[in-house]
Every structure is written in structure tokens, then in C-alpha cells.
Amino acid sequence: MKKSKKGLTAIIILLIAAVLPLVVTQSYYQHLMILVLIWVIIGSSWNLLAGYTGQVSFGHAAFFGIGAYTAGILNTKLALSPWWGMAFGGFSAVIMGLVIGYLCFRLRGPYFALATLATGEILRLIANNWVDFTEGMVGILIMQTFVSKLPYYYIILCIAAGCIGVIYLVMNSKWGYYFVSIREDQDAAESLGINTTLYKNVSLMISSFFTGTAGAFYMNYMGFIDPSVVFSLHNISIQSILVGIIGGVATLWGPALGGLVMVGIQELFRSAIFGLAPKWVSQGHAMAFGLLVVLTILFMSNGLVGDWPKIKKIFIRKTLKEIS
Amino acid sequence: MSIFEAQNLVKYFGGLGAVNGVSFQVEKGEIFGLIGPNGSGKTTVFNLINNYYPLTSGDIFFKGKSIKGLKTHTICHLGIARTFQVVKPLARMTVLDNVVASAFCRFNTIKEAQKQAMEAIKFCGLEAYRDQRAKGLPIGLRKRLEITRALATQPELILLDETAAGLNPKELDQAIALIKEINSRGVTVIIVEHIMKVIMTISNRILAINHGQPITEGTPEQISRNPEVIKAYLGEEYAQG
Numbered sequence: 001m002k003k004s005k006k007g008l009t010a011i012i013i014l015l016i017a018a019v020l021p022l023v024v025t026q027s028y029y030q031h032l033m034i035l036v037l038i039w040v041i042i043g044s045s046w047n048l049l050a051g052y053t054g055q056v057s058f059g060h061a062a063f064f065g066i067g068a069y070t071a072g073i074l075n076t077k078l079a080l081s082p083w084w085g086m087a088f089g090g091f092s093a094v095i096m097g098l099v100i101g102y103l104c105f106r107l108r109g110p111y112f113a114l115a116t117l118a119t120g121e122i123l124r125l126i127a128n129n130w131v132d133f134t135e136g137m138v139g140i141l142i143m144q145t146f147v148s149k150l151p152y153y154y155i156i157l158c159i160a161a162g163c164i165g166v167i168y169l170v171m172n173s174k175w176g177y178y179f180v181s182i183r184e185d186q187d188a189a190e191s192l193g194i195n196t197t198l199y200k201n202v203s204l205m206i207s208s209f210f211t212g213t214a215g216a217f218y219m220n221y222m223g224f225i226d227p228s229v230v231f232s233l234h235n236i237s238i239q240s241i242l243v244g245i246i247g248g249v250a251t252l253w254g255p256a257l258g259g260l261v262m263v264g265i266q267e268l269f270r271s272a273i274f275g276l277a278p279k280w281v282s283q284g285h286a287m288a289f290g291l292l293v294v295l296t297i298l299f300m301s302n303g304l305v306g307d308w309p310k311i312k313k314i315f316i317r318k319t320l321k322e323i324s
Numbered sequence: 325m326s327i328f329e330a331q332n333l334v335k336y337f338g339g340l341g342a343v344n345g346v347s348f349q350v351e352k353g354e355i356f357g358l359i360g361p362n363g364s365g366k367t368t369v370f371n372l373i374n375n376y377y378p379l380t381s382g383d384i385f386f387k388g389k390s391i392k393g394l395k396t397h398t399i400c401h402l403g404i405a406r407t408f409q410v411v412k413p414l415a416r417m418t419v420l421d422n423v424v425a426s427a428f429c430r431f432n433t434i435k436e437a438q439k440q441a442m443e444a445i446k447f448c449g450l451e452a453y454r455d456q457r458a459k460g461l462p463i464g465l466r467k468r469l470e471i472t473r474a475l476a477t478q479p480e481l482i483l484l485d486e487t488a489a490g491l492n493p494k495e496l497d498q499a500i501a502l503i504k505e506i507n508s509r510g511v512t513v514i515i516v517e518h519i520m521k522v523i524m525t526i527s528n529r530i531l532a533i534n535h536g537q538p539i540t541e542g543t544p545e546q547i548s549r550n551p552e553v554i555k556a557y558l559g560e561e562y563a564q565g
Contacts, residue, residue: 172434173434174428174432174433174434174437177421177424177425177428177437178425178428180414180416180417180421180425181414181417181425184413184414184415184416184417185412185413185414185415187376187408187412188408188412188413188414189414189425190376190395190396190397191374191376191396191397191400191405191406191408192397192400192405192425192426192429192473192474192477193397193400193401193426193428193429193477194397194425194428194429195395195397195398196397
């Protein structure tokens with residue numbers, strides 16, 4: 001009963017998402033919807049590794065960037081269609097993930113987080129300086145395939161749905177139990193017969209695959225990347241953490257909602273509340289998002305989805321008060 | 325043939341010899357006790373057995389094969405399960421999920437693992453707490469959860485590390501009954517315990533260690549009469565009583 005209700009909710013959300021761009025036809029809003037979906041993927045992937053498996057990554061830009069650069073470089077160097085890049089982007093991110101996992105999973109907790117932070121930055125510097133291969137700071141420019149946003153929207157929607165679907169299936173299997181066990185106590189997990197090194201890497205592989213695929217899609221969609229965009233510490237690595245925190249760490253839909261909130265706030269401020277507010281407001285989007293994170297941590301430490309019952313209670317109490 | 329054999333275990337942490345030349349054999353179906361004063365190296369012996377710490381030297385045999393240097397999780401798959409003295413519940417998981425996670429050691433599908441976990445939970449009398457989070461359980465039940473989890477991996481040898489410490493007298497009797505029940509199912513038990521009531525009533529044989537070195541090995545009566553054990557650990561009073 002409960003399961004079928006959950007499935008129904010998912011189908012309804014998917015249907016709404018599928019119909020939405022047919023209703024909202026302005027390309028600006030379609031662009032925002034695509035951005036939201038990209039963040040749904042990055043946030044959910046981050047959440048699988050950090051939220052469920054407990055291995056907090058400060059360097060998810062590494063996978064995003066690798067995916068994007070795989071698509072870009074295959075196109076500029078080998079003249080392969082960037083859509084091939086999308087097929088390979090995820091896999092090259094997985095390979096990078098295994099390298100990072102091999103190096104960083106010897107460390108635990110905050111040390112692991114710092115190590116991932118460093119690897120993300122190292123990759124950005126490599127992309128900046130290995131000019132022959134990556135074009136350096138100039139970045140990579142490719143021709144976009146479609147003029148319309150619609151094809152892009154449906155492609156990224158499929159990837160996002162696939163991402164959430166895979167995470168749902170994984171978390172309801174042996175792997176999911178193992179991931180959470182590792183988060184709760186790595187030593188106990190190990191002595192319960194769980195190969196913690198293996199399963200941490202499995203989690204990282206799934207996470208990096210989807211993040212890399214999102215990166216490759218970004219290359220296709222935007223047509224331009226440079227190291228400071230796709231390997232960005234604050235715009236990718238840190239944002240992916242914030243998306244998770246606001247939506248709810250270790251919840252299936254949390255990062256998806258977090259992505260929606262984040263892109264919403266960002267654009268609200270960037271456009272100075274649709275031009276209604278004075279122009280300096282547009283400088284404040286990072287601060288507004290930061291404030292939201294602070295408030296979330298203070299008052300709803302489980303995020304919007306994680307603390308949903310709590311939020312519902314407050315609203316119900318309010319309406320009850322009004323009635324009486 | 326003995327199911328388990330420790331040969332001359334040595335563990336140094338830097339210059340400190342925590343365990344220094346401990347050897348013992350455990351027969352199949354036995355309850356083997358390990359006693360000694362605080363800091364004598366009992367828990368370190370357990371940590372050496374499942375390779376939580378690597379051995380400095382020595383060797384460990386399980387069912388005739390050396391398990392020295394094997395990964396902790398591999399040792400669990402071979403059939404040696406352990407509990408922790410300082411309990412390590414998977415805090416934000418329910419009791420059932422805690423046990424299911426360890427039941428996956430032998431099963432691959434959720435259904436089978438849940439069935440196995442429920443059996444272990446019933447066996448240990450935790451049904452009433454099945455859906456509670458492990459975090460909120462009192463210490464007695466958390467200790468019991470440790471045992472339940474270890475049992476769900478279907479071990480042939482179980483290492484119990486002070487599972488009776490901190491329990492009240494009633495819980496203590498239940499713990500003794502549970503350990504006996506586990507043993508009667510054919511699981512060999514090695515137990516570390518400070519509470520003499522537990523260790524003296526259930527052990528077939530006991531090894532007493534001090535400063536990481538064995539003092540003596542024998543039946544509970546032999547141990548309780550041994551002057552060295554009395555001097556190092558039990559104290560005069562217990563020996564007379």
C-alpha cells in the first residue's frame with residue numbers, strides 16, 4: 001500500500017515534469033528547468049555518496065568537470081559527436097572516481113572530505129594548465145546540436161529519472177543496507193562481513209557516473225566550458241552539498257527539491273526579483289542561499305524532505321489556531 | 325580436532341607489548357573463557373583474531389587453516405563473528421535493519437535476509453524492539469543487539485566481548501541463558517568477561533592472562549584456586565568464597 005503510493009507520487013511528478021515544457025514555452029523558463037534537472041542529478045549523486053554512504057565529498061566538481069571535458073575533448077580532438085561524449089562522460093568520471101577512491105578512501109570522515117576537496121582543485125588546475133589538451137582557460141566551444149530547448153529538456157529528464165530510479169533500487173537492496181551500515185559505523189560494518197572498501201567504491205562509482213553524465217550533458221547543452229565553470233569549487237562542489245542539505249541528506253527526493261529551491265533562488269535574485277527590486281539585489285543570490293542553508297541547519301537539520309512531518313505539523317497547528 | 329587455535333600471538337603498539345605470547349586452542353562446541361585484569365590484553369586478542377589490528381607475530385588457525393592477514397570482513401564470511409565491548413550499534417537504523425545488514429553476509433535478497441534476521445531477533449528476544457532505532461535502546465538491549473547481529477551472520481565461532489558488563493542481575497541471568505542457548509546450537513564461543521558469575525558458570529575452560537601474557541589455563545575450579553590468578557586478578561576474597 002505504502003509502496004504503491006510512493007510509486008504513484010513518482011509517476012505523477014514524472015508526468016508533470018514531462019508536460020511542463022509544453023505548457024511553459026518561454027525558452028528562459030525551459031532553460032531554468034534544465035538547470036534544475038542538472039542539479040537534481042548532481043545533488044542526488046552527491047547524496048548517494050555523502051548522505052547514504054556517509055563519505056562526504058567536497059569535490060564533486062571533479063566528476064562533473066571530467067564528464068564535461070570528456071565530451072568536449074572527444075569533440076575537438078577526435079571530432080566525435082558530443083553525444084558520444086555523453087556516453088563516455090559518465091564512464092571517464094567513474095574511472096576518475098576509482099582513482100580518487102583508491103587514494104582518498106584510506107582516510108575517514110573530515111580527512112576524506114578534505115582529500116576530495118583537494119582532488120577537485122587539482123583537476124581544475126590541470127585543466128587550466130594543460131593547454132595542449134584542454135585548451136586551458138580559453139575553454140572549449142562546440143556547436144550545439146539543437147536550437148530548441150525541448151530535446152535537451154527531455155534528455156536530461158530521462159537521465160534525472162534514471163538517476164533517482166537507480167538510487168531508489170540500490171537503496172532498497174543489499175547495497176543500500178551496506179551503504180548505510182558503513183555510514184553508521186565503519187568498524188562494525190567491517191566485522192559484520194561487509195567489505196567496506198569495495199562498497200564505498202561502488203557508491204562512489206554510481207555517484208560519479210551520474211555526475212559525469214550530467215557534466216557531459218552540460219557540455220552539449222551550453223556549448224561552452226572552461227575549467228573555472230565545470231571544475232568550480234563553489235559553484236559545483238559546494239553547491240552540491242548545499243543542495244543536499246537544504247533538500248534533506250539521505251532522503252530520496254531531498255536533493256531534487258534542493259535543486260529546485262537553489263535554482264529558483266539563484267534566478268530570483270539574479271533577475272533582481274524579476275526586475276521589481278533595485279539592481280543591487282542581484283548581487284545577493286549567493287548570500288540568500290547561504291542564509292537559507294544556515295536557517296535550514298538551525299531549524300530543520302534534516303532538510304525540507306527529511307523534516308517534512310515537522311513542517312506539516314507546524315502548518316496544521318497554524319490552521320487549527322485560525323479555525324478556533 | 326580443535327576448531328580454533330591461536331599460536332603465540334604478539335601485538336606491539338610501538339614499544340608497548342599489549343599481547344605477548346598468548347596461545348590457546350578451542351575445541352568445537354566449547355565455551356572458552358578469557359579473563360584477566362583491566363588492560364591485560366583480552367580485547368586486543370579479539371581484535372587480533374578478526375584482524376581489526378594486524379598481528380606483530382604469531383599465527384591464527386580456524387578449522388585448520390591460517391587466517392592470519394585476512395581482511396576483517398573475509399574472516400566474518402569464514403564463520404567468525406564478534407561483538408564489541410564498547411557497543412557499536414548502527415545508531416540511526418532500526419533493530420531489524422541492523423540485523424538485516426549483517427544477515428546479508430549469507431544471503432543476497434532482502435526477503436531471505438529479513439527472514440534470517442527475524443529468526444535471530446526472535447532467538448535473542450528482541451521482537452518487541454524490532455522497529456525501534458538502535459540509538460534509543462538501553463545498554464542491556466544494545467549489548468543483546470550486538471549478539472543478535474553477530475548471530476545473523478551464521479557464525480561457527482562467536483567472540484563475545486564483555487556482553488554482560490553493565491547488565492542488572494535479571495538481565496545477567498538472561499544473558500547467561502542466551503549464551504548457553506547459542507552454544508547448544510553448536511556455535512563455539514570464546515568469551516571475555518569480568519563478571520565471575522557469568523564466566524565461572526558457563527565456561528568449559530578458562531585462560532587467565534595478565535600483562536599480555538598467559539598465567540594459566542584450566543577448568544573454572546582450577547582457575548579459581550590458582551594462587552597466581554588470585555593474586556593478579558580475583559583477590560583473596562573470591563577465592564575463598
